Amino acid sequence: MAEAAAHRLRQDIVGGGLAPATRLRMRDLTQRYGVGATPLREALARLAAEGFVLLQGQKGFSVPPVTRAHLLDVTRSRQVVEPEALRLAMEAGGAAWEDGIVTALSLLRHEIGRRDPASEEWLDRYEARHHRFHRSLIAACPLPSLLRFCDDLYLQKTRYRRLMETAQQDWARMLEVHEVLAEAVLARAAEAAPMLAGHIGVTAEVVLALLGEDGE
Structure with a gap:
């Protein structure tokens, strides 16, 4: 219970x-x-x-307040730990891990295709698909504690996105970014981890701009 x-x-x-x-x-x-x-x-x-x-x-x-300082803390922490989890996943991942990424990307693509940003129910489904995709990238990381920490940080970031109503407008571009990231990860490319860190930073910039300089 x-x-x-x-x-x-x-x-x-x-x-x-x-x-x-x-x-x-x-x-x-x-x-x-x-x-x-x-x-x-x-x-x-x-x-x-x-x-x-x-x-x-x-x-x-x-419920914790929303502040610039906390969002920066969450973002920078994700940029440290998630790329490391990804590097470990790319070293350890096998066919099942690769299949998980392909499936998660397909589900994300399908959900974006039937988008309705004005619907809270659709936003919940989209967030679930988006989270599943990011989880799939690092799923083969052999450190459970690191995976849990990544998951908690991801959800903290999601809270800011939902509260500030940063529904993605350029959906085609957003999907392309995730497709390119998945391609780099599946290829075990050296630039995949820096790409992930950059992606995490870019999505935070939108929310930080909405919080403004006065956000505590």
Whole structure:
């Protein structure tokens, strides 16, 4: 029950269902999710350890605010760890890993083809396909802890994209970028890891611009 509660809470925080700086009061959460206080406390503690929930002494739990400093931290951390996970995956990956990348890219292409950026349901599906693609690139990395860290950082970045409503406009270009990246990874090209780091940086620039210089 705690795991299920953590999953639903994380989804609502990442997707914007729970707004930044929202106090997470136990009574409200039990009504919202239909779960008892004990599994909710465990879920909140787990999410606090992952950085998706803020614990402030006597003030209790809350949804973290969005700030330039935090987004830069997440982006730069991803640029350090994800390319390394990719390098390890390219060394260790076999046919099953390659098939996973091809399948994930195909699913992403299909989802973009039926896009409806005004639909929250479609955005959820698109984000799931996009996440699956990025996961597939590093799936053969033999370090589970590194993979989990990459996953957490990815979701932190997704939260900013969803909150700032940075729905991609040039879908053809976005798809092309992912196709080129997949091609380089499947070829075990030396430039694949720097390409991934650059891609992570470019997507953050849009959100940083929307946050503006006044973002804390």
